[in-house]
Amino acid sequence: MMEVQITCSECGSGINVYATKEANAAQCAVCHHIQEVEFHEGHEKGILTDCPVCQRRDFYQQKDFNRKIGVFLFILASILTVLTFEYTYGSIFFLFYLIDSFLFRRLNTIAICYKCKTIFRKVSNIKEIAEYDHEMNDRIVYSDHDFKGESLHH
Numbered sequence: 001m002m003e004v005q006i007t008c009s010e011c012g013s014g015i016n017v018y019a020t021k022e023a024n025a026a027q028c029a030v031c032h033h034i035q036e037v038e039f040h041e042g043h044e045k046g047i048l049t050d051c052p053v054c055q056r057r058d059f060y061q062q063k064d065f066n067r068k069i070g071v072f073l074f075i076l077a078s079i080l081t082v083l084t085f086e087y088t089y090g091s092i093f094f095l096f097y098l099i100d101s102f103l104f105r106r107l108n109t110i111a112i113c114y115k116c117k118t119i120f121r122k123v124s125n126i127k128e129i130a131e132y133d134h135e136m137n138d139r140i141v142y143s144d145h146d147f148k149g150e151s152l153h154h
Helices: 067-088 091-106 134-143
Strands: 003-007 014-018 025-027 034-036 059-063 109-113 119-121
Touching: 014 025, 067 091
Parallel strands: none
Antiparallel strands: 003 014, 003 119, 025 034, 059 109, 109 119
């Protein structure tokens, strides 16, 4: 069953909900704001065609890894490499590269809605979803362009 993490429109906290037709609202545990959702049979099967929060069809895929942890590890690797370069000749940075490669192969892929930033896990049609596109993101966020699920073609 597809797992959905909605970003609360009031406080920005994550609201976790399973994709079932019976779920028509999700309540934030922090601010108690109620977010309406609209799941259908496809969502129950793990097929992502439209967002249950904003009803848009524009998604991207990425690895399921916390970006803040990733940035922290990169900074830590950089500092340790600079401090120990005289003794290790940069092998610390290479070690962090190996850890990153291992994690990249092991982590699952998630889908994210460009418009409302809702996160979808256990999506059965994840291979049909394109990777992140900066231009699409800018057009959706800044001019509210609706691509209707089509990828950006030049």
